[in-house]
Amino acid sequence: MLKNKASSISTEQRNVTRLRVLEHIRRKGAISRIDIAGALQTSPATVTTATADLLSAGLIHEVEGDPQSGSPRRGRPRILLKLNGGSLLIAGFKVTRHYVSVLIADFEGLEIASIKYPLVEACMTPLDFARTIRNALESACAAASVSMSDIAGVSIGIAGLIDAEHNFVHWSSSMSERNVPLGPLLLQELDCPVFIENDANLVAKAEQLFGLGKGLRNFLVITIEHGVGLGIVLNGKLYRGERGCGAEFGHTKVQLDGALCQCGQRGCLEAYVGEYALIREASIAGQDRDRITIADLHDHAQSGDQHALSVLDRAGQVFGMGVSNLINLFDPECIIISGSQVSFQHLYSDSVMERIRKGVVHVDAPLPDIKVNQWDDTMWAKGAIAYAIEQVSTLKIREMPTHAS
Numbered sequence: 001m002l003k004n005k006a007s008s009i010s011t012e013q014r015n016v017t018r019l020r021v022l023e024h025i026r027r028k029g030a031i032s033r034i035d036i037a038g039a040l041q042t043s044p045a046t047v048t049t050a051t052a053d054l055l056s057a058g059l060i061h062e063v064e065g066d067p068q069s070g071s072p073r074r075g076r077p078r079i080l081l082k083l084n085g086g087s088l089l090i091a092g093f094k095v096t097r098h099y100v101s102v103l104i105a106d107f108e109g110l111e112i113a114s115i116k117y118p119l120v121e122a123c124m125t126p127l128d129f130a131r132t133i134r135n136a137l138e139s140a141c142a143a144a145s146v147s148m149s150d151i152a153g154v155s156i157g158i159a160g161l162i163d164a165e166h167n168f169v170h171w172s173s174s175m176s177e178r179n180v181p182l183g184p185l186l187l188q189e190l191d192c193p194v195f196i197e198n199d200a201n202l203v204a205k206a207e208q209l210f211g212l213g214k215g216l217r218n219f220l221v222i223t224i225e226h227g228v229g230l231g232i233v234l235n236g237k238l239y240r241g242e243r244g245c246g247a248e249f250g251h252t253k254v255q256l257d258g259a260l261c262q263c264g265q266r267g268c269l270e271a272y273v274g275e276y277a278l279i280r281e282a283s284i285a286g287q288d289r290d291r292i293t294i295a296d297l298h299d300h301a302q303s304g305d306q307h308a309l310s311v312l313d314r315a316g317q318v319f320g321m322g323v324s325n326l327i328n329l330f331d332p333e334c335i336i337i338s339g340s341q342v343s344f345q346h347l348y349s350d351s352v353m354e355r356i357r358k359g360v361v362h363v364d365a366p367l368p369d370i371k372v373n374q375w376d377d378t379m380w381a382k383g384a385i386a387y388a389i390e391q392v393s394t395l396k397i398r399e400m401p402t403h404a405s
């Protein structure tokens with residue numbers, strides 16, 4: 001029994017090393033064994049064992065690098081390790097109010113095809129949601145000329161309170177029911193591993209890997225969409241909270257018994273800042289505003305409409321107060337304001353920055369950088385791809401033989 005326990009610990013250690021090595025190769029693109037050992041502060045023998053396992057599983061392959069210079073082996077090409085891009089196919093999803101963005105990529109994250117699958121309803125029953133995901137994946141596979149059975153893993157970004165570890169939806173504006181164990185429903189429809197995640201966390205992941213968060217250890221990403229989301233990266237890792245429903249910046253309270261939020265509570269930040277809140281506020285004045293869109297609101301403001309200007313200004317002031325609270329809590333290196341749809345310039349105007357400065361506890365050091373990244377929907381799906389690659393890597397490594405070599 002003791003022996004079994006010891007062997008399971010050593011299997012676990014072996015898997016941790018394999019994953020660290022694989023992640024390091026992914027980060028670097030192409031790297032030699034000796035450089036991996038140096039970077040991970042582990043022995044070359046350990047790296048050789050881990051890379052042999054990854055090679056035999058087909059997750060990485062060897063390529064020739066530039067010849068070594070200044071060494072006794074001068075002139076001989078260096079052998080580098082690279083991810084085996086063609087070994088696995090991954091699908092990343094982002095569910096919006098009107099459509100589902102799907103991206104199919106290889107194991108290196110290289111895009112093969114992307115589609116937008118239109119939604120009939122923004123808010124679905126869990127079963128309809130799972131079937132919609134299946135239909136969207138079928139369409140994407142057809143566009144990529146691949147079979148559904150070629151997909152090694154799917155990750156789905158959903159707005160709301162998501163327990164990613166358990167594929168469980170506490171609440172989402174895309175779903176008509178609360179407390180949904182979505183994982184089993186999706187598995188029935190898709191027949192491959194599925195990983196769901198809060199959409200703002202996927203943006204934080206995309207910013208960390210490809211965007212403005214590259215190289216940063218501690219940063220926050222605020223997403224402005226239908227609602228307001230937050231991704232927290234601390235010490236280089238995504239922080240989700242104990243129940244998987246932390247980082248709900250949009251539902252922090254900014255007004256006692258204030259405006260009604262889509263989560264059912266009152267006084268939440270996104271009930272003043274989210275798109276739906278702006279449309280609601282703009283519609284109160286009447287005057288043909290029943291069907292006002294967010295783009296109309298910005299147009300009205302640009303042409304000097306006082307009501308439109310005051311709706312956007314109030315949103316900016318509430319947002320500024322919220323951001324100063326985040327800085328007071330986290331003191332991050334950088335805050336990235338990220339969105340894909342419409343203009344959100346009213347959230348980083350001079351008066352909003354002044355509001356932030358006024359709300360941050362005074363120290364004689366500059367404020368964290370506040371950057372804006374406006375991108376299209378495929379960037380959300382890229383975050384989903386990155387998450388799926390990580391999760392599928394972990395699964396594949398767990399499936400590897402446990403031999404002690």
Ligand SMILES: [Zn+2]
Nearest residue numbers: 251261263268
């Ligand atoms: Zn709320």
